[in-house]
Amino acid sequence: MELRIPKNLIEFEEAYATEEQCLAALVQARWPGGFACPRCGGKKVWQLGYKRQIECTQCHYRTSPTAGTLFHGCKLSLKRLFRLIYLVMGEKDGMNHCAIKRQLGINRKTAQLWSRKIRDAICSREQKPLTGIVEVDETTIGGPAPGYFGRSLGENQSLVVILVEDDGGKCGRVRLEPSKSASGEVLGGFVEKHVEKGSTVRTDGWQAYNEATSADYKHVVKIAETPQDASKELPLVHRVASLLKRFILGTLHGAWDPVWLPWILEEFAFRFNRRNARYRPLLFNAVIDIGKSRKPPTRRQFQALYHILKEAA
Numbered sequence: 001m002e003l004r005i006p007k008n009l010i011e012f013e014e015a016y017a018t019e020e021q022c023l024a025a026l027v028q029a030r031w032p033g034g035f036a037c038p039r040c041g042g043k044k045v046w047q048l049g050y051k052r053q054i055e056c057t058q059c060h061y062r063t064s065p066t067a068g069t070l071f072h073g074c075k076l077s078l079k080r081l082f083r084l085i086y087l088v089m090g091e092k093d094g095m096n097h098c099a100i101k102r103q104l105g106i107n108r109k110t111a112q113l114w115s116r117k118i119r120d121a122i123c124s125r126e127q128k129p130l131t132g133i134v135e136v137d138e139t140t141i142g143g144p145a146p147g148y149f150g151r152s153l154g155e156n157q158s159l160v161v162i163l164v165e166d167d168g169g170k171c172g173r174v175r176l177e178p179s180k181s182a183s184g185e186v187l188g189g190f191v192e193k194h195v196e197k198g199s200t201v202r203t204d205g206w207q208a209y210n211e212a213t214s215a216d217y218k219h220v221v222k223i224a225e226t227p228q229d230a231s232k233e234l235p236l237v238h239r240v241a242s243l244l245k246r247f248i249l250g251t252l253h254g255a256w257d258p259v260w261l262p263w264i265l266e267e268f269a270f271r272f273n274r275r276n277a278r279y280r281p282l283l284f285n286a287v288i289d290i291g292k293s294r295k296p297p298t299r300r301q302f303q304a305l306y307h308i309l310k311e312a313a
Contacts, residue, residue, distance in 0.1 A: 003028060003288070006281050012086055022078035023047060026065045027054060029292045037061050052078070070121050070291025073298070080104055082284075084114055089283040092275075093251045094267065109299075117296040118287060119263040122270045125290050129196040130173055133166040133220075135234050136191060136203050136212075138182055139241035141248060141256070158258050160244070160265065161190050164236040166202070171236050173273050176244070176265040178258070184211025191217065204234055244268055259309045 003025055006012040016022050024047065027035060035045055035054065042058035055062045066072055074081060084104055088095050095103075100111035142157035153159055159179045165172025175194040179186055187208050191201060197216040203209040205221040213219040222233035231238040247268055248256050256264060274283055297305065 003285055005279060005285060007279050008281075009086075009090070012083075012090075012281060012284075016079065016082045019077055019079050020047060022082050023052060023065060025082075026069070026071070026078065026288075026292070029288055030065055030069070038063075068293065068295050070117060070288070070294065070296055072295045076106070076110070080106070081114070084111075085118060085287055086281065086284045088115065088118055089271075089287055090280045092271070092280065093247055094271065096251055096253060096255075113299050113302070116260070116263065116302055118291075119267050120296050121287060121291040121294055123263060123266045124294050125270075127175075130163055130165045130175060130194055131196045131199050132172075133200045133202060134195050135162075135164045135166060135236045136187070136195075136201055136209065137162055137234050137237040137241075138179065139237075139244070141245060158261055160241075160261075161187065162237045162240050162244075163190070163194050164240055166236060171239060171272075174240055174269050176240075176269050178261045178265065182206065182208055184208035188212035188214065202234065204230065240272070243272070258313060259306055 004015045006015050016025065027045075027047075034043055036043060037045075037056040037059060039061040040056060040059040042056045044057040045054040046057060047054055048062070051064075052066055053062050053064050066074065066078075071078065071081060076084075084100060084106075087100065087103055097108050097111040097115060100106070100115070101108050104111070138159050138161050140153065140157050140159055159182060161177045161179050161182075163175040163177075165174075175190075177190050177194075179190070184207075188211055191212050195201060195217065198218075200218040200220055201209070201213045202220045202222055203213075205223040209219065209221075224230040224233045244265075248254060248264070252264070271283070274286070277283065
């Protein structure tokens, strides 16, 4: 997608100052090689900004650049929605619903809906498997649960499996998955899903990983002498776990729901894997690019999905 990449908010405001500029950018994103009329093959169009439509100059066929995209059926102006995506993705740690509400003058439910739409678009992207040396471990998120220790979970806790590429002692790409248990069958499914066969899997010696790694992976065990030394033996996963909890407590103010946890983890991984991007607005372009061919769920569909997942939990 050959869209202008603003380096900061000032350049963003110049590039997308009007509804017409935002619509033109969406047209360019959907048809990077130029629009071709499906009826007559015409290349020239008029923009009907007030209807969010474009019209072929030859046969007068009309179509909407927002149809079937992240902006399908949206009631807010494209100018406001572009700024919403920029604010959410342009900040290093994102933005919570109340902050979006204050910045854009929309109600909290709308801010919540569009946060979910953005996360849903992020979840739909294709991802290449992790390679090389990959650290794997689990962490528990949630408040204290008296009487529960180790990998056992209280009612207000969830288990998250973290997989991190070792990039010469630094964190490479990450994958995160919520899990109901730390059994060999469950962990094995995550390893097979996210790690390329033939790679080296480094774990803390939890017996389930012997089954999880099977013969398709080289298994390296790093056992810490004391719980305090665990972060020294597996520093990468502990670093990611710490940043994840900081993201949940800081950006989300600790307000997370187990039902939506997979979406939250995908957003965190999306940001983390692009932490070295030269410009933060590149993440805005990435979301527009992902969402140009995906129609998001509606508010009612999200509500129905929530109840289905809630009952299944």
